Amino acid sequence: MARLFTIEEDVFRLTVRKFLDDKLPADLRERMLSGERPTRDDKVTWSRLLHERGWGGYTWPAEHGGPGFTPIQRYIFEDEAWQAGAPEVVPFGLKMVAPVIMKFGSDAHKQRFLPRIASLEDYWCQGYSEPGSGSDLASLKTRAVRDGDDYLVTGQKIWTTEAHDADWIFCLVRTSAEGRKQDGISFLLIDMKSPGITVRPIITFDGAHEVNEVWFDNVRVPVANRVGEEGQGWTCAKYLLEKERLNFGGMGFCKREVARLKRLAQETGRSRLDNPLFAARVGALEMRIAAADLTNLRFLRAEERGDAVGLPAPYLKILSSHLQQDVLELQVRLLGRSALPVRAADFSNTPLALKSELANVAPTYCNYRKTTIYAGSNEIQRNIAAKSLLG
Amino acid sequence: MMSDAANVIFVPRDEHGLLVGSLDHLLSDQALIKGGWRPLWQQLAQAGILSAALPESDGGLHDSRALALLAERLGRSGVVSPFISSATAATSLFSRVPAASRFVELRERLGSGSVIAAMDIPGVVQSDRSLMTLTGGKVSGVARLVPFGAEADFIILVATASEGDPALVLVRKSDVLIQQSVIGIDGAPYATLRLDSVALQPESDLAGGSEAERLIAWGRDVLVTMHCAEALGAMSMLVDLTRDYLTVRHQFGEPLSAFQVLRHRLVDMDMALTEARSVVECAAGLLEEDDVFARRQAVLATHFTVARAALKVSQDSVQLHGGIGMADETPVGGYFRRLLTLPLQFGDEDFCAESYSG
Ligand SMILES: Cc1cc2nc3c(=O)[nH]c(=O)nc-3n(C[C@H](O)[C@H](O)[C@H](O)COP(=O)(O)OP(=O)(O)OC[C@H]3O[C@@H](n4cnc5c(N)ncnc54)[C@H](O)[C@@H]3O)c2cc1C
Numbered sequence: 124m125a126r127l128f129t130i131e132e133d134v135f136r137l138t139v140r141k142f143l144d145d146k147l148p149a150d151l152r153e154r155m156l157s158g159e160r161p162t163r164d165d166k167v168t169w170s171r172l173l174h175e176r177g178w179g180g181y182t183w184p185a186e187h188g189g190p191g192f193t194p195i196q197r198y199i200f201e202d203e204a205w206q207a208g209a210p211e212v213v214p215f216g217l218k219m220v221a222p223v224i225m226k227f228g229s230d231a232h233k234q235r236f237l238p239r240i241a242s243l244e245d246y247w248c249q250g251y252s253e254p255g256s257g258s259d260l261a262s263l264k265t266r267a268v269r270d271g272d273d274y275l276v277t278g279q280k281i282w283t284t285e286a287h288d289a290d291w292i293f294c295l296v297r298t299s300a301e302g303r304k305q306d307g308i309s310f311l312l313i314d315m316k317s318p319g320i321t322v323r324p325i326i327t328f329d330g331a332h333e334v335n336e337v338w339f340d341n342v343r344v345p346v347a348n349r350v351g352e353e354g355q356g357w358t359c360a361k362y363l364l365e366k367e368r369l370n371f372g373g374m375g376f377c378k379r380e381v382a383r384l385k386r387l388a389q390e391t392g393r394s395r396l397d398n399p400l401f402a403a404r405v406g407a408l409e410m411r412i413a414a415a416d417l418t419n420l421r422f423l424r425a426e427e428r429g430d431a432v433g434l435p436a437p438y439l440k441i442l443s444s445h446l447q448q449d450v451l452e453l454q455v456r457l458l459g460r461s462a463l464p465v466r467a468a469d470f471s472n473t474p475l476a477l478k479s480e481l482a483n484v485a486p487t488y489c490n491y492r493k494t495t496i497y498a499g500s501n502e503i504q505r506n507i508a509a510k511s512l513l514g
Numbered sequence: 515m516m517s518d519a520a521n522v523i524f525v526p527r528d529e530h531g532l533l534v535g536s537l538d539h540l541l542s543d544q545a546l547i548k549g550g551w552r553p554l555w556q557q558l559a560q561a562g563i564l565s566a567a568l569p570e571s572d573g574g575l576h577d578s579r580a581l582a583l584l585a586e587r588l589g590r591s592g593v594v595s596p597f598i599s600s601a602t603a604a605t606s607l608f609s610r611v612p613a614a615s616r617f618v619e620l621r622e623r624l625g626s627g628s629v630i631a632a633m634d635i636p637g638v639v640q641s642d643r644s645l646m647t648l649t650g651g652k653v654s655g656v657a658r659l660v661p662f663g664a665e666a667d668f669i670i671l672v673a674t675a676s677e678g679d680p681a682l683v684l685v686r687k688s689d690v691l692i693q694q695s696v697i698g699i700d701g702a703p704y705a706t707l708r709l710d711s712v713a714l715q716p717e718s719d720l721a722g723g724s725e726a727e728r729l730i731a732w733g734r735d736v737l738v739t740m741h742c743a744e745a746l747g748a749m750s751m752l753v754d755l756t757r758d759y760l761t762v763r764h765q766f767g768e769p770l771s772a773f774q775v776l777r778h779r780l781v782d783m784d785m786a787l788t789e790a791r792s793v794v795e796c797a798a799g800l801l802e803e804d805d806v807f808a809r810r811q812a813v814l815a816t817h818f819t820v821a822r823a824a825l826k827v828s829q830d831s832v833q834l835h836g837g838i839g840m841a842d843e844t845p846v847g848g849y850f851r852r853l854l855t856l857p858l859q860f861g862d863e864d865f866c867a868e869s870y871s872g
Contacts, residue, residue, distance in 0.1 A: 328847020464696035
């Protein structure tokens with residue numbers, strides 16, 4: 124019989140499921156399954172649980188302290204975790220800076236940083252984008268000037284997710300203004316407690332505080348905190364962007380939110396799934412998710428064999444970002460008027476509390492417009508894919 | 515001298531221009547706009563904006579096309595106010611109900627801005643049917659999430675009488691219990707109102723039976739059309755903001771407007787806006803008509819077209835702005851959130867598609 128997974132993989136799935144059943148706190152699970160966005164504490168709780176199980180670096184090879192999951196095991200793990208209601212892991216350390224350190228970092232970097240990433244003792248954020256350099260990242264201006272054994276870093280980063288929660292930031296900085304702009308960029312690891320760093324919140328239009336401006340005013344960073352050679356930052360960045368785009372919890376999110384959509388349809392007492400038009404929208408979305416999910420799996424099987432198939436990074440990023448947005452849009456459509464309230468009025472003589480489960484639907488729909496913008500906008504992804512198809 | 519052509523849809527009338535001009539003048543005062551709708555409200559009254567829906571004999575224009583233009587300008591300004599329910603739908607209804615002379619004084623007070631009215635007319639969405647009953651001259655039940663329901667002095671509601679007939683009733687603030695008072699995704703207030711055996715006064719019985727049915731359908735069409743007109747204004751602002759941004763923002767050494775995919779996206783947004791304007795103007799022009807079927811079809815098509823355009827324009831505006839489109843301090847997000855309220859309050863385009871050919 125043809126099957127998607129091997130027996131061993133199915134057994135692995137059960138192991139993961141058992142772990143989630145035993146360990147994931149019920150309260151956390153419930154909040155995540157009702158669409159709440161995780162707090163810093165939630166993410167720490169989850170990472171510590173993984174760490175205790177030896178899965179803190181679950182995306183890492185064994186030689187770096189990971190469990191050495193195969194690509195498919197990683198997929199299964201995330202699929203189960205999302206659907207069980209685990210919070211998303213903080214990707215910046217685990218999935219972004221860690222692979223760069225493994226590939227380009229010194230032994231000292233590996234020893235110092237990797238264990239604290241796996242346990243989430245260090246919370247990381249990503250300092251790439253600048254006000255003038257978003258899609259055109261290579262034009263970045265934040266300067267790092269050599270001063271003895273240190274660099275002095277001056278400039279501004281923007282849209283830095285969770286900088287206000289972070290202990291460390293990895294940054295692309297300009298160490299040379301000569302030659303090709305990509306060649307003057309270096310990759311620095313900077314302690315967020317360094318004097319001269321200022322973090323200012325940016326509130327997004329859903330009302331959330333996720334992103335920030337990070338200002339650097341002559342911040343002293345030891346040269347020892349540079350990963351790779353001076354001028355090799357762009358190579359590190361490109362390697363990392365590949366990783367970033369390949370790491371889409373997107374599909375797990377979509378499945379979880381489709382399940383919630385159907386539950387809400389039942390609970391609102393007047394199942395809109397009985398309406399053929401709406402049912403068709405849900406059905407179409409589920410089939411699109413299935414097709415993207417299978418595409419993801421096919422890419423992973425190829426990775427396992429060491430083959431290159433298609434354009435995994437851009438396609439998965441584009442597909443999963445749209446699907447995430449579309450499932451949230453359907454939730455909004457489903458709830459209609461019930462999705463209007465987002466909080467109790469201030470002056471309120473309100474005896475009834477707002478049911479938070481419904482109050483987060485419209486804001487999350489707003490918030491997830493970000494998915495087609497960040498991690499390389501979908502337009503930039505298409506440019507990359509087109510270049511590879513057409514030259 | 516007024517030519518006959520002035521009553522043809524899409525041909526503007528001079529008086530509309532004057533009124534819109536004075537509204538634009540008010541809305542150009544940024545400080546006034548920042549203060550929210552309350553300080554603006556008195557200014558709107560003084561400029562004659564709130565009495566535009568009154569009969570000509572009371573100093574109004576009695577012309578839904580003018581009201582749609584005003585709603586559009588308010589939508590463009592980004593200020594969310596009770597204009598649609600109070601100054602368009604309710605004010606117009608009070609001159610259309612049987613024995614409308616009962617409401618001369620109320621109409622005048624609405625026009626002068628000294629009172630405001632909220633309205634809860636079930637939309638096209640089945641599940642949003644009225645939860646209000648009228649038995650033995652008493653109204654009981656719940657009206658869910660009525661815009662400006664807690665701020666209003668009067669509320670117009672639909673109730674089901676014991677024989678299953680609809681009734682259109684008017685209640686005062688003092689008759690209702692505010693069960694829940696919330697802020698919506700657009701930042702506007704909504705309230706769930708409860709009535710416990712409120713005895714109808716002679717003036718609270720607006721209409722019953724087939725008369726009520728006619729007025730309810732009409733009131734719904736006005737509300738939807740005006741909401742669409744307001745959305746049109748918001749979309750026009752988003753298209754302008756996005757067009758401007760594409761010309762000033764540079765990446766890769768070029769303005770964003772140099773990238774063909776973004777040029778095409780902007781064109782699609784503008785095309786959606788253009789169609790939206792056509793259907794809104796048509797529906798507004800037909801609101802005064804006796805041809806109920808033509809009016810209904812026009813309003814459904816408007817609701818459908820604007821609901822789709824609103825999603826497209828708001829989503830693409832954010833996308834083409836990139837990160838800055840997500841920031842609350844730029845105006846894009848505010849319009850995005852307000853545009854979401856059309857499908858939330860009145861249903862998405864599926865409901866229109868289902869009903870249109872039926
Ligand atoms: C919620 C959120 C979180 C983020 N988190 C982080 C983070 O943690 N760290 C970090 O470094 N950055 C982060 N970013 C920044 C993100 O990577 C940038 O927003 C993104 O790269 C786009 O850059 P920009 O905002 O400057 O938009 P711009 O580059 O100005 O783009 C504006 C629009 O033009 C389009 N465009 C630009 N160039 C082209 C082209 N050549 N062809 C076609 N279309 C083009 C874009 O696709 C977009 O639609 C985050 C952004 C958001 C919204």
